[in-house]
Amino acid sequence: MKKLFFIVLIFSLSGNLFSQSPLPKNGVYISYWPGTQTISEYGFYKNEKKDGTWVKYENTGKLKEVYNYKDGSKEGTYILFDVYGNPTREGRISKGYFTGIEYQYENGILWKKHKYLKPLATNEGLLDQPYPIVVVFETEYDLNTGLMRNEGKVVEGKKDSVWKWYDEKGNIKGIETLLLGKKNGISQRFYANGQLAESAFFLKGEMDGTRLMLTENGDTTEYGNYTKGRRNGFFIIHESLRIKDLGNDQKEYFVRGNYTDGYMNGNFILKYPNGKIASNENYVGGKLNGNRKLFYPGGKISYEANYVNFKLNGKELRYYENGNPRQLTEYVNGTMVGKQITYYENGKPSEETVYENGKMNSFTRYYENGKLKEKRIYMNGKLLKQEFYDEKGKKAELSIPKTALELKKKKEKLNKEIKELNKILEESGKQKLTTIGGDHLPSDYVNKDTTIYTFVEVMPEFPGGNSAMLRYFGSNLKYPEIEKDSDFPAKCYFSFVVNETGKVENAQVIKGSGNLDMDKEALRVINSFPQFKPGKQNGKTVKVKMNIPISCMLPK
Known part of the structure; x- marks a missing residue:
């Protein structure tokens, strides 16, 4: 210094x-x-x-x-x-x-x-x-260490010609060629170990020419050509992607394909790190067009379909990793037609939907043993009739409306109940439920990440039923010391989740008594509930969110 x-x-x-x-x-x-x-x-x-x-x-x-x-x-x-x-x-x-x-x-x-x-x-x-x-040659220093941070020529207050940047240890971490403040020429970045991280060419501030990106170990993550800031020509890319039909997780893929003016164009192949093909797709102007195939890491096919004029046409097939079909759907110009069949992993059909002009015409569901489970009839996409069957094939009693008119009445009633509950939720700052209209369900129902349902085919059951649950609550509640003249709301509301095994979890206060000790005691009792008979959807046990109204009053 x-x-x-x-x-x-x-x-x-x-x-x-x-x-x-x-x-x-x-x-x-x-x-x-x-x-x-x-x-x-x-x-x-x-x-x-x-x-x-x-x-x-x-x-x-x-x-x-x-x-x-x-x-x-x-x-x-x-x-x-x-x-x-x-x-x-x-x-x-x-x-x-x-x-x-x-x-x-x-x-x-x-x-x-x-x-x-x-x-x-x-x-x-x-x-x-x-x-x-x-025109000056400028050198900037770190105020704490005194080591050089960067150096280069300045013309009229703008960086010009070759500039170098250094890390906190004095190692070079970047070199850029500039013209009056804009990148113009080669630009490079380096890792702390000296390994090249990126090398690219620029023209008047835009990437123009070859770009190479490497990992700290020297493996290529991108190699290709740019024109006016857009990918143009053949590219090799290593990146983390989430691809539908190949799982919900981010996975590492090696991508090879051609770009034109920034858009994917022609055949694109994605490979797993083990070298096996993950997908083989065709694009025109950045849109899928032609045959598309996806593969599991082991090499077996996961998905295949064909696009004509950027729309699905013909059969769309999905497969389990064991090679058995998972789903078959037919399309004409991007519209579902005919049958859509979903299969169990053993190869037997689980659901069959018939479409007409893109609207559902009928829906049939089967048990894993092949027996009929459910049958629905639609007209113009609206439900007309619905029937349920047990695993022996015997028709079950319906607990839902048989006609579109009855369904409409039930929805109106349910929406009214939700509206009343939303007032309570709004007062307590909780998230509201969405109303039921058309094919929409409450937000909890369609949350695929948490898979917590609000309504299911078979609701969870407390041992002995709801009346037994309320008796259990009343007999186990230990009232805290509260002033005799304390004022409580007529009803308190609590919610909890019954998981796949029937265990109670995540008990919460929706509208409390106004007394913290009382609310804590209520939550303690709810969390102590014995194991429920779990709820079921599509024949499988699932998590279900339930609400419980409690009369808030002091014992005499």
Whole structure:
């Protein structure tokens, strides 16, 4: 780090020299801040022109600036200070120009270093001349470590030519070629171990040319060509993707394909890290067009379909990893037609849907043993009739409407109940339920990530039924000490989740009693509920969210 040296002369002169000298000016000149004995400026005159070292002070007595003069013009070294007396700039002036190296400081610590590649006019005595272009070589330092952070040429205040950046240990981490602040030429980034991370070419600020990206171990993650900032030509890319029909998790893939003006164009092949093909797809202008196939990591097919004019046409097939079909759907110009069949992993059908003009016409569901489980009839996409069967094939009693009119009435009733509950939820700051209309279900029902249902075919059952559950709650509740005249709402509402095994979890207060101890006791009792008979949807046990209303009153 550069250390600052300068000399301040102290004069021991007779009293009359410490006042502003009368004209003609020759010798020592001293001026004071008005009404004080604090010097504001002192220096020397020679033949009535400033000559030698001149110093200015703040009214606090702190140094403000030091300049050297010759024949009345600034010539030689100069130093500028902040209001605390710390140096901020130090450099040299020659024949009216800033020249050589200028040092810049932050709180007295070296921050930047400018080397003037072209002298910069001070404008003193040169106001009638055109102001020259400022060209300096700039070096910036870390204020804590003193190590170099970056260096390069600056033209008119903009980075230009080759610039280098360094990390906190002084290792080079980047090189860029710029033209008046915009990338223009090769640009490179490096890892701390010195391994190249990225190399790319730019033209007037846009990526234009070959781009190479590597891992810290030197493996390629991208290689291809850009034109005006867009991918153009053949590319090899290694990236993390989430692909439907290949699982919900992010996976690493190697992508090979051609781009035109930034859009995927032609055949694209994705490979797993083991080298096996993950997908084989065809694109036109960034849209799927032609045959598409997806594969499991072991090599077996997962999905196949065909696109014509960017729309699904023909059979769309999905497979289990054991090779058995998972789902078959038929399309014409992107619209589902005919049958859609979903299969169990053993190869037997689980669901069969018939579509007409993109609308559901009928729906049939089967047990894993092949027996009929459910049958629905639709007209113009609206449910007309629905029947359920047990695993032996016997028709079950319906607990849902048989006709569209009955279904509409039930929805209206349910929406009314939800609206009332939403008032309570809004008061307590909880998330509201969505109303049921058309094919929509409450938000909990369609949440595929958590798979917590609100309504299922078979609801969870407390041992002995709901009346037994309320009796259990009342007999196990231990009332905390509460004032006799405490005022409670007529009803309190609590919610809880019955998981796949029938265990109660995530009990919450929807509308409490207003007494924290009372609410805590209620939650304790709910969490102590014995194991429920779990709820079922599509024949499988699932998580179900339930609400319980409790009359809030003190025992007599």
